[in-house]
Structure formats: C-alpha cells, structure tokens
Amino acid sequence: MKLRNKAKTAAPDPNVLLPPEGVPLHLTVAGMGARFGAQITDILITMIGAIALVVLLAVMDLTSPQTLWAISALLFFIIRIPYYVLTELAWNGQTIGKRMLKIKVVSRDGLSLSAHALVVRNLMKEAEIFLPGTLLLTLDAASPIASLIALGWVIGTIAVPLTNKRRQRLGDMIAGTYVIDLPTPILLKDLAQSVPKPVKDKFVFLSHQLDHYGTLELQTLEDLLRAQENRPAMQTNARNKATLDSVIEKIRNKIGYADKVQPADSVAFLRAFYNAQRAHLEQKQLFGERRQDKFHADKVDPD
C-alpha cells in the first residue's frame, strides 16, 4: 500500500519506442556485453586501418621517419571520430562492430537519427572513454595521482549506463539516443490455420469448457505445440509423450472433458483445444473482456 496520496505517473517502459505513427514499438535495450563487444571490434578495426595507412606511407617512402612517427601518432588519434560518425551515418546507426553484434543506435524521440546526434555521441565517447583510457595506459607509476584520476574517470563513465534504464552513456544522454538490439522478424506458421477439418470435428468443446483459461495458458500451449511442430522426432520420445499426456490430463480435469484421448491423438487434441480456446478468447476480447490468465488476475483492481 502506498502512503503517498498523489499517484505518480508510471515510469515509461525503457523498451518501448514511439514512432511518429503513434503505434508503440517494442525494441529491447541492448545489453552492456554486446555494446562492449561491438566497441572492441571497432577499436580493432580502426587500429588495423591506422596501421595499414602508416605502413602504406612507410612503403611509399614519402616522408622522413620522424614525420612518419608524428603522423602515425596523429592518425591513431583522429581516425576514430570520423570512422564512427560516418559509418553510423551511412548504415543508420551501425558501425561495423555494431552490425556484427546486431545492435543499433536509435533516437529516443522516435525520429530518424540526426547527424548532430551521431557527432555528439561519438565526440563524447572520445572524452568519456578513449582519452582517459589512453592516459591510463601511457601513464606510469611515477604519477599515481593522474593514473588514479583517469581510472576513476573511466570507471565513472562506464558506470553511468548502469544507472539508467536505457543504458545511456553520457554522450547518449546529450545526443538523445540509445542502443537497441536489432529485432529479427521470423514468421511462424499460424497454428490455427493448419488444422485439418476432420480433426476439428473430432473434438468439440462447449462454451463453458472454454471459460477456464486465459491468454497466458493459451500462449504457453502455443509454445508447446510449436515445439512439437519444429521437432517431429520429438513426438516419438517417451518423455515427451508423458508430458503431453499429463498436460492433456490436466486440461481434461480442469474443463471437465469426459472423453478419453487416445495416445495417437494427443497432439491433435491439443491443437483442436488451442484452436477452440483461441477463438473463444479472441471473441471475448472483441467485446472488451480480456483475460490475462486462469486466475483472472486482470480482474483485480490494480489501484
């Protein structure tokens, strides 16, 4: 029970993005591991690129060794920002590393990424991680205070994403962006569509028998049936058979379905039940009666 009188507005779901069309989209915020991996890949790529350029310059023998040294120092320094900005601009928020790990930068306001946002988030990356990082690597034990400051800085900036729900770095906050996992659309077969007619007539469920379960149970059954579909070899497995039998037994007891189900028909029975149950629930949903699960959890006033 909340003691506060004023109802606080619920925090928006970090995984939901609202595009201009107004239909909220579900885009999972990328994990720190994937982002770290992408970062490492990109660092390797830029380093290899810089080394290749330096080697090219050395082979062409255009400059004296000393200038070459100066140029390479500069190159390692300035190659990163253009790389990140241009790749993210060309591939819509993905560097090569991000492409490999299937993550992507999106704009928080649901509009397309602006060049400004991309520049800002990558400029800040330099100030947040790379500079103190190189400082940390190049400094020696002679100046422990500077090393400690650099270390504290790196830890601090890496900890920032952990403090907010969208895992935004400082640069992300200023740019108004965050990183998501790229969703992959896989169109599965519709279970309700592929029921042969004779099966449908074989098992008949009455309206009161379908009043027991809700969406959760229906979708759990869907998962079970999809698993049967995807792995036909499983259907001969003894343990799988036992599982199906116990599921059928549970359902029969719950809904009061009198007829025994033949072992050979177990999948067919479940599919017929799934069909009937889904049709029933969807019908009710059309009239505004949503049912979350068998406990009618949605009926309780959330207050």
Add this chain to the structure above:
Amino acid sequence: MEEPTDLIRSARFRKEREADWLRLESLAAKAETQGLRRMSFGEARDLAALYREATTSLAIAREISLDKGLLLYLEALTARAYLSVYAPQESARGIIGRFLSKSGPVAMRNSWFFVMLGFLSMGLGLLAGYLLYFDDPAWFYVLMPPELAGGRGPDATTDYLRSVIYQDDPDASGLGAFATFLFSHNTRIAIFVFGLGVFLCAPAIALTFYNGLAIGAFVGLHVDRGLGWDLFGWLSIHGVTELSAICIACGGGIQLGAAVLFPGQNTRAEALRIAGRDAAKLAIIAALMLIAAALIEGFGRQLIQDRNARLIIGWTIGGLWLMWFIRGGRTQS
C-alpha cells in the same frame, strides 16, 4: 474459397495481409543492405506505404489476436521497417557543407557568452602566470610541465632561448616531433576541457586557467630576457589559432556544465541535451582549428623565421577565423 470462412478471425486477418508483410520484410532487408538511395522509386514508395500498413496491422493484432508467434513477428517486422524508413537521409558531403557555411558560425554566435568565459579563464591564467613569474622565477618550475618546457627555464641562457625561437636547423633538434607533441598535448587539453565541463564547469575552467598559467610563466621568462616580441611572434603564428581552439572548447564545456548547474524549467538530462546542440559544434570548430594549427605549426613555424611575418600570418589567420564566426551563415536581409 470455402476454407477461409471456417478460420477464426485472427487467422483470417493474418491470411489477408501475409503477402504484404513478406514483401515489406524483403524490402526492409533490401533497404538495410543496399541503402534507400539505391532502391527504385516503386520500391521506396512501397516500403513507406507497407510500413504504415504494418503499423496498423500491429495495432489491430494487439487488439484482436492472441497468437504470440504472430504478435512477435509483427513487432519485429514493424520495428525493422521503422528503422529503415526513418534512416538519416543526409549525405556526408551535405552535412559538412552545411556545417561550414551555416550551423558552425551560428552556434558560435549563439554561445558567445560561454566562449568569452573560456577566453577569460585563459586570459586570467595568463596574467596570473605572468605576474607570478615576476614575483619569483621559481614559479616557472611549478607552473610549467618539464616535458613541455623542453629545456627552457630560468636556468637557460638567453642565447639558448633565442635559438629555440629562431631555429636554424629544425630537423637537428627534432622540433617537428616536439611540435607534434605540443600539438597532441594541446589537443588532449582541448578535449579534456570540453568533456570535463559537464562536471559543473569547474574542471574546465580550472584546466584552462592552468594552461594559461603555464603560458603566462613562459611569457614572463622571455619578457624578462628581453625576448618578449620574439616569443610573441613565435607563439602568434600558430598560437592564435591553437589557444583560441582551447578557449572555444572550454566555452563548449562551460556551456554543458551550465546546463547541469542551471537547468531552468527542464530536467538536467534534457537541459544537457539542449545545450549539447551548440556545445558539440563548438567542439568540432575547436577540432578544426587544432588541425589547422597543427598544419601551420608543422610547416609555418620552421619555414618562416622572420618575426613580423610570423605576427602577420598568425593574426591574419586569427582574423579570418573571426570573420567566419561573425559573418558566416547570416541570411541576406
């Protein structure tokens, strides 16, 4: 066609739209791999139209369908299509051109106050370093990092100081590498000054002030030996650009810090985001100026040994920067 009638509603819904979804899926994949630019007119039009259709389908499916597989598919498909429809449409060249001709100078003018603060912190530091040196030359060792001084200090002879300023044989002393080192030092300072500004301005101002202190002590040393004008020329040729870059970066940092300190009606994150629009452009301008300074430093300082020529070149370039900031991107009225 007797089959569809015995299908349940959500299955019929799916059957009617499935072909469009699959086409959208292939179009979105094409847009991702090849880019919108390479797609034909018909394909681009279909992508946009089918995407909007899919958002409607998703909204309906959420209401009427309980098929989890379908819902997940539509979610992912719409998201994927959304990402390819709302992709940045600008070319890299267009962005660079726009920045140079308009948004860069405009951002400078918008945040003139913060840039002034940056120059002020550097200037005060310079003054303080100068006065401190005359108070006691030993301050030089405190203020100037030894690796930057390069052997120059109160102990060095006047002749040595002069020889560094008017290098007879640049390669012999490795001045090229030294210049690069100084450059990377200043670049680092500029980036730190910008990035640290977020932390309530203080580190940015302090670092700029400290940088000013070091230069002030350095100037004090040379003025003390009667080399004031010579050093001024030596510093001018690249320093006008380079030190201005640090001050501008500091201005950007202060702007970010000010947004955190005084967010006004917005939340702090929101204020930071708004301030970032101009601050980022200041950072890019500072970076451009640093690169320009590096070029001048790499070539100009060794080639041009005359004091007056150094002064003229340095301040002319400074004047050009100023012209760009003041005149650039103004609409004709």
